[in-house]
Amino acid sequence: MTGEFRKRLEEMSEITDRRLEDYMNGVLSGTSGQRKVAEAMKYSLSAGGKRIRPVLTMEFCRVCGGDPEAALPAACALEMIHTFSLIHDDLPCMDDDDMRRGKPSCHIAFGEPTALLAGDALLNFAYETVCGGRLSAETKIALITELTKATGVNGMIGGQEIDTAFEGQMDESVLLDMYSMKTGALLKSACKMGCIAAGAGDEKIAAAELYAEKLGLAFQIIDDILDVTGDEKLLGKPIGSDRGNEKETFVSLNGIENSRKTAKTLTDDALGALKAFENTDFLKELTLFLLKREY
Ligand code: GRG
DSSP states (O other): OOHHHHHHHHHHHHHHHHHHHHHHHHHHHTOSTTHHHHHHHHHHHTSOOOOHHHHHHHHHHHHTTOOGGGGHHHHHHHHHHHHHHHHHHHSTTTTOOSEETTEEOHHHHHOHHHHHHHHHHHHHHHHHHHHSSSSOHHHHHHHHHHHHHHHSTTTHHHHHHHHHHOOSOOOHHHHHHHHIIIIIHHHHHHHHHHHHHTTOOHHHHHHHHHHHHHHHHHHHHHHHHHHHHOOHHHHTSOTTOSSOTTSOOHHHHHOHHHHHHHHHHHHHHHHHHGGGSSSOHHHHHHHHHHHHOOO
8 A cells, every 4th residue: 555545545534524524513503402413413424434435436536537526525425324324224223233433333322313313314414415516406416316326225225124134044146236235335326426526428437337336345245354353443343243143244155265355356356447547546546455454
């Protein structure tokens, strides 16, 4: 990992953090009786996290010739939806996890009803955020269409339903479909929304989609590996918690070494899809960073 890459990654993540803070301060300034839910939104959103989705959006916008700043509202909206999914995922009715991003989960800090509402409010505020900013109305509609599809019943929420409701032993093809929906759909949107914000054509959008499909699966397989081998302090949550001990993961079906090999192959495929773009040094390093990540 070059120093230049790390510096830019930090810069982009700080730009996202600052804008998210501005949005949350705006939300807080208009509250009275509902202040607790706004505080819960801000608490979970500012608890850290790698900010991978916003970075992907801004970077795909840049490699498509757009201004990453114009994609920032969309990038922040993705982080809001991601954070909403983590808040709900930690609830007792889902994975029932007490720690997230190194801090007590939202429902531990604010109580279950407020955590549920904070997730709902972040989801709604994400769409309000995409409606702001300086892109054309047509581009904003394209961005919102992409985001709703990725989040909805045939995307992240559908993937979560398969994960929680599936009975019996999950075979690999069902597991991979579930991963593509639960984790992959939002990552795919992050890449595609960067292209859309830049006004890119169908060919570029299709290449971003292919890149993200491969990256999304590699990302979730690495997540499974870290859930077995990771360091709880670095991960900010207990290991062994992601899908519950009794559920299949890519690692439980294939073992750690084979899972690492598959993640590497998927990463190589993702790198191949970047050939459709120019100036991809940062994206290449990011793709490799995600393969080797420890958190
Ligand atoms: C509407 C009821 C309702 C639920 C929403 C809960 C849910 C649907 C979806 C859960 C999706 C989920 C938790 C997917 C896991 C994806 C994943 C690998 C998360 C970790 O992402 P990182 O590593 O996390 O980017 P940080 O903390 O770095 O942002």
